[in-house]
Amino acid sequence: MRIAALDDESGQLDLIRLTMEGIGHECHGFSDGTTLLRELRLQTYDLLILDWTLPDVQGPTVVRWIREDLNSRLPILFVTNRREEADMVEGLTAGADDFMVKPIRIAELEARVRALLRRSYPAQFEPELIFGPYHFHPHSRTLRFKGEPTELKHREYELALFLFQNLGRLLSREHLREAVWGLGAETPSRSLDTHISRLRTKLDLRPANGFLLSAIYGLGYRLESIDGSDFTTTTRESANGTPE
Numbered sequence: 001m002r003i004a005a006l007d008d009e010s011g012q013l014d015l016i017r018l019t020m021e022g023i024g025h026e027c028h029g030f031s032d033g034t035t036l037l038r039e040l041r042l043q044t045y046d047l048l049i050l051d052w053t054l055p056d057v058q059g060p061t062v063v064r065w066i067r068e069d070l071n072s073r074l075p076i077l078f079v080t081n082r083r084e085e086a087d088m089v090e091g092l093t094a095g096a097d098d099f100m101v102k103p104i105r106i107a108e109l110e111a112r113v114r115a116l117l118r119r120s121y122p123a124q125f126e127p128e129l130i131f132g133p134y135h136f137h138p139h140s141r142t143l144r145f146k147g148e149p150t151e152l153k154h155r156e157y158e159l160a161l162f163l164f165q166n167l168g169r170l171l172s173r174e175h176l177r178e179a180v181w182g183l184g185a186e187t188p189s190r191s192l193d194t195h196i197s198r199l200r201t202k203l204d205l206r207p208a209n210g211f212l213l214s215a216i217y218g219l220g221y222r223l224e225s226i227d228g229s230d231f232t233t234t235t236r237e238s239a240n241g242t243p244e
Helices: 010-022 033-040 059-069 085-094 106-120 154-165 173-181 189-202
Strands: 002-006 026-030 047-050 076-080 098-101 129-131 134-137 142-145 211-216 220-225
Touching: 002 010, 002 033, 002 173, 010 026, 010 106, 026 033, 033 059, 047 059, 047 106, 059 076, 059 085, 076 085, 076 106, 085 098, 098 106, 129 154, 134 154, 142 154, 154 173, 154 189, 154 220, 173 189, 173 220, 189 211
Parallel strands: 002 026, 002 047, 047 076, 076 098
Antiparallel strands: 129 134, 134 142, 211 220
């Protein structure tokens, strides 16, 4: 997943970045709140890890801005030297999701991040996913649409699954490219648009099938369910052999 980390101590920022990369995530580091806030208007992330005391702004102010001005549900984890109960209450009241006291213990940071991501994006961790007529089987990397197998190339499948797993979220172009092609990959700008166009056609993404894939000018793409429902379920069979 794509993680942003905010800490003005370069050593702490490097430790967070290396820890996140060690468990398979992309991590983008920021040393001041102003730069992060500007970036959040242009890019999307799956999680924010931030310090409390920064050179230009306090951590709780960053959190409130994300929650109130951006109206974002981005999961937020404080990693800070603050250790008083009042500090924890203030951070969580501002809108943070979890609070961890420095010094950073790598195993604890990994555990807290994994737990927060599982709570925030349950669809990312299910073995079998159903979104209306679209049935994904991640382990076999197959997709059925209205019961019929749908042939997708490797990148097309990765992109389709990522869009459905993030149903309703605006995903920046850079976020999508990193998720599907990897960080630093040399991907032509039109390649993403071409893959999106193919998915619209192959998966027949239109209101009649319950979903709409929209381009948000200058930002990226968003896949939405037309009636606002969250279709994601794990497949379980009932006594009569049909999915529950």
